[in-house]
Amino acid sequence: MSVNRLPPYLAIPVALLAFWPVGARADAGDVERGRYLVEALTACDNCHTPRGADRYDYSKRFAGGAQTFSDKTYVVRGPNISPDQETGVGAWTDEELRDAIVDGVGRAGRLAPVMPSDSYKALTARDLNAIIAFLRSAAPVGAPLQAPQQRSGEWAPHPMPGAAAAFGEAWLADKDVRGLYVASLARCMSCHSEEIDGAPEYRNGLGAGGKIFRNAAGAVVASNITSHATNGVGAWSDEELKRAITQGLARGGSSLRPPMSTLSKAHFSKMSSEDLDALIAWMRRIPPKE
Numbered sequence: 001m002s003v004n005r006l007p008p009y010l011a012i013p014v015a016l017l018a019f020w021p022v023g024a025r026a027d028a029g030d031v032e033r034g035r036y037l038v039e040a041l042t043a044c045d046n047c048h049t050p051r052g053a054d055r056y057d058y059s060k061r062f063a064g065g066a067q068t069f070s071d072k073t074y075v076v077r078g079p080n081i082s083p084d085q086e087t088g089v090g091a092w093t094d095e096e097l098r099d100a101i102v103d104g105v106g107r108a109g110r111l112a113p114v115m116p117s118d119s120y121k122a123l124t125a126r127d128l129n130a131i132i133a134f135l136r137s138a139a140p141v142g143a144p145l146q147a148p149q150q151r152s153g154e155w156a157p158h159p160m161p162g163a164a165a166a167f168g169e170a171w172l173a174d175k176d177v178r179g180l181y182v183a184s185l186a187r188c189m190s191c192h193s194e195e196i197d198g199a200p201e202y203r204n205g206l207g208a209g210g211k212i213f214r215n216a217a218g219a220v221v222a223s224n225i226t227s228h229a230t231n232g233v234g235a236w237s238d239e240e241l242k243r244a245i246t247q248g249l250a251r252g253g254s255s256l257r258p259p260m261s262t263l264s265k266a267h268f269s270k271m272s273s274e275d276l277d278a279l280i281a282w283m284r285r286i287p288p289k290e
Ligand code: HEC
Pocket: 038, 042, 043, 044, 045, 046, 047, 048, 069, 076, 077, 078, 079, 080, 081, 089, 097, 100, 101, 106, 107, 110, 111, 112, 113, 114, 115, 116, 120, 131, 135, 149, 151
């Protein structure tokens, strides 16, 4: 049936719909909120955007990461998540993207745990939609998945206690809850907690450090960031903590090493003061560990 044969009382709403702003759709994600989340907290670029000499190559944003991640059960690289129809996720539905981002399930089944879905489970429905809207707003870049890509494991989820399921939007008004939310999305504790058999031990080792990262800077050990006065950061001032998080500087002012310095400069430097204050208040309450 063509529009001009509709009865007059139907023709008006149809005409209105044609001009309905896309942003007014109930589930339409807020692109700027998505940009903030991705750039300041979730750091998707870290594994999904190629790098130039010392920074991300934004001309190929989300076209796939440079690093290869390997473990006993997988060898993977961050795939193309730009909106390219053929080689990216342009043809994926919002539902498929949600499954990948918070449940760690891709089109071909479970994703290797390098994709940190456990840290993103806390995303509010609004924030998850905002991230998807931001991904969709990026330029499509054609770049096929780079080999090697192998998975042969079953991986149990390890979300942080209290952050295993979507938060309600209204909860974020509470500073304590916001601090936990920021810590989860920014993956602070997945790097800074003790590990047993390759999995974070949040119950007794939250923030205790010890995990080793091997990169160009050598073997870098994640620091104890519990409230312990001497082994942790209990004696640090708020300003010293902020400087470490947003500028990648140690307490004495020397430069921290990657991956902390990279994340600080490229991402955490963009954290809003509200999120940063909430994060620090939350960190101060992590029980001290030797
Ligand atoms: C620490 C590295 C890392 C970060 C940070 C990261 N990812 Fe991933 N992601 C991966 C890896 C590696 C894979 C592929 C895993 C596999 O093949 O099993 C992946 C897979 C995906 C997939 C599935 C794509 C496909 O073709 O199968 C999507 C979608 C995705 N990530 C989106 C995101 C978004 C959005 C963010 C930020 C909110 C993000 N990722 C942050 C490493 C990361």
